[in-house]
Amino acid sequence: MSEPLTIIGSYISPYVRKVLVFLELKGIDYRIDPIPPFVGNDTFSQLSPLRRIPVMRDGDLLLNDSSVICQYLEDRHPQVSLYPVDIADRARARWLEEYADVALGDAIAGKLFYQLGIKPHLFGEKTNDAMVQQARDIDLPAALDYLETHLPTDDFIFGELSIADIGIASFFRMAGFVRYTIDAERWPRCAGLVARTLALPVFAKLATFEDRALRTPVSEQRAVLAAMGAPLTDTTCGGAPPRRGVIVID
Numbered sequence: 438m439s440e441p442l443t444i445i446g447s448y449i450s451p452y453v454r455k456v457l458v459f460l461e462l463k464g465i466d467y468r469i470d471p472i473p474p475f476v477g478n479d480t481f482s483q484l485s486p487l488r489r490i491p492v493m494r495d496g497d498l499l500l501n502d503s504s505v506i507c508q509y510l511e512d513r514h515p516q517v518s519l520y521p522v523d524i525a526d527r528a529r530a531r532w533l534e535e536y537a538d539v540a541l542g543d544a545i546a547g548k549l550f551y552q553l554g555i556k557p558h559l560f561g562e563k564t565n566d567a568m569v570q571q572a573r574d575i576d577l578p579a580a581l582d583y584l585e586t587h588l589p590t591d592d593f594i595f596g597e598l599s600i601a602d603i604g605i606a607s608f609f610r611m612a613g614f615v616r617y618t619i620d621a622e623r624w625p626r627c628a629g630l631v632a633r634t635l636a637l638p639v640f641a642k643l644a645t646f647e648d649r650a651l652r653t654p655v656s657e658q659r660a661v662l663a664a665m666g667a668p669l670t671d672t673t674c675g676g677a678p679p680r681r682g683v684i685v686i687d
């Protein structure tokens with residue numbers, strides 16, 4: 438019997454969440470090694486040259502980058518399609534996904550969550566308040582202004598749920614971890630889309646693991662998640678002393 442597909446990466450990561458939503462909705466059996474990238478060991482460095490999560494292994498195939506992994510899963514398992522049918526819409530969906538990965542990724546994962554969560558709690562260092570303020574007052578409003586002009590008043594962006602909705606909502610789920618919520622009066626379309634998407638059962642299922650991981654020290658997360666029934670791998674690439682990634686963040 439072939440081994441199930443494996444994901445390396447913490448439930449807390451929005452990039453990992455995109456991939457897990459794909460796996461769940463497509464009904465693909467998988468195992469997860471739920472580590473933050475900062476505690477990856479030497480094996481992790483070999484598997485992820487940028488020391489980033491998610492990493493996916495499917496048989497002999499090793500892939501990095503959530504967008505690459507989601508596209509692979511779509512090509513390999515097209516039966517529950519998560520990209521629009523129309524070619525122009527598919528391209529627009531990929532652009533919105535990319536925009537979320539970069540703009541929301543920088544503001545929410547790179548600045549807010551890193552400064553308020555990772556830096557004090559994993560590295561024992563002081564939060565850079567200016568960076569938090571930059572994300573809240575400048576970067577996120579700019580990203581929301583842009584998205585607001587590209588989102589519908591109701592329904593998903595391309596009618597059926599797609600990578601674009603999943604990507605955008607995944608980042609705002611992380612924003613909620615550091616108590617950032619979208620101002621629904623200023624950005625009603627963004628707030629509505631994120632609420633609709635996060636209300637889906639697949640996000641609710643993953644949320645139970647995310648919430649527990651958030652409240653648990655990194656060194657205990659594996660045991661706690663195992664006790665909850667998370668589909669863990671037998672081995673881990675974690676457990677190393679925390680260190681910064683290849684791309685240094687203040």
Ligand SMILES: N[C@@H](CCC(=O)N[C@@H](CS)C(=O)NCC(=O)O)C(=O)O
Pocket residue numbers: 450451452474475487488489490491501502503504538546681682683684
């Ligand atoms: N473009 C990548 C970005 C992945 C990414 O930045 N993941 C974060 C976790 S939320 C990470 O591993 N950060 C560690 C670092 O950049 O050092 C993707 O889509 O997978």
